[in-house]
Amino acid sequence: MVTEQEVEAVGKMLVDPGQPLQARFRALFTLRGLGGPGAITWISRAFGDDSALLKHELAYCLGQMQDSRAIPVLVDVLRDTCQEPMVRHEAGEALGAIGNPEVLEILKQYSTDPVVEVAETCQLAVRRLEWLQQHSGEPVAQGPYLSVDPAPPAQERDVGQLREMLLDEAQPLFDRYRAMFALRDIGGEEAALALAEGLLCGSALFRHEIGYVLGQLQHEAAVPHLMAALARPAESPMVRHECAEALGAIARPACLAALRAYAADPERVVRESCEVALDMYEYETGPAFQYADGLEQLRAPPS
CATH class of the missing domain: 1.25.10.10 (Leucine-rich Repeat Variant)
Incomplete structure (x- = not known):
């Protein structure tokens, strides 16, 4: 209680x-x-x-x-x-x-x-x-992720078809988001790479959501694409921030190097995201039971 x-x-x-x-x-x-x-x-x-x-x-x-x-x-x-x-x-x-x-x-x-x-x-x-x-x-239908998403996943299950919908900038944004969440739920390398292509689409909001979804998916195939987006100084800070947090969630050694490299970025939201992502990396690679450990910290006996 x-x-x-x-x-x-x-x-x-x-x-x-x-x-x-x-x-x-x-x-x-x-x-x-x-x-x-x-x-x-x-x-x-x-x-x-x-x-x-x-x-x-x-x-x-x-x-x-x-x-x-x-x-x-x-x-x-x-x-x-x-x-x-x-x-x-x-x-x-x-x-x-x-x-x-x-x-x-x-x-x-x-x-x-x-x-x-x-x-x-x-x-x-x-x-x-x-x-x-x-x-x-x-x-x-409850998918493998517990998040409340901005659009329900599309019913299509063919990765190639979903990729086409995702990357077609003439389609309504809502339908492209539905393809995005369907690809996330399908998972695997092919879906991760299809999603990663979305990091080059026109809408900054769309690219930022791609970064978020790749962080949920936690597939190593997306790492080079996330690192490239984080490294683009002309990229929107809200996109770079999501890519940094995704790298922290994927938590591979290459992610650690990228996060350390941008931990002093001139853009505040990017460097703060790297700080939080490094903490997430530590959680993902460590023995802690859960990330949201506020109560555990309160109840821990003084050392």
Whole structure:
């Protein structure tokens, strides 16, 4: 049983800018796992932080929790043009992930936002909510990943066909995302390489999602492509950040070298992502039972 005092202690770790970023991330993912109004309140408080990376992850976690009590803060973040585009985009995606149709009108409103990543995200979230309404009452097939995705996987199972859909920039973004998540669920080298080709497509939002999905897939074949995207200084920071985190999740020696190489990148969100990814690498290659270890850290006897 988790006490209110323990939730508060983890929450204080999250909102404390004096704590190492990787410790704050672990606290965040601990709160995500715990859920409930207390966790939502603590996560919401951290949107005043100056780290775009942290705020992006706050929004992501609130969406994954699928608790409608998080809707008001996410709407506030989406509306706040002082927030970084990658934070506003993640708030829009989170509103779609929660799945409550009450946010359809606000998402439609921001589907024409002047920031293209925000507009595209809200368009996808609208399509997801409409898809959910059209398929309400139908059993939802649970794939191998526990994430709430911005689009359901396509039913097509042929990797070649899915690759064509994924890379066809004339197709609706929602359909290309459906191909993306189907390829992820199929897995294997051929699917990983097809996904990696998407790192050269036109939309920065699309490329960033490819980076995220390759991190979930954790296939070594994607490493050279992720390293190349991370190394491109002209690439969007939100894409480079996802590629760094994917390398941390894949956790091969070549990944470690790349993350160390960009840990001092001039772009803050990239170097912070490398810092968090190096912590993820340590978790993936170490004996720890779980990454979200905020409670374990609290309950550990003093050394």
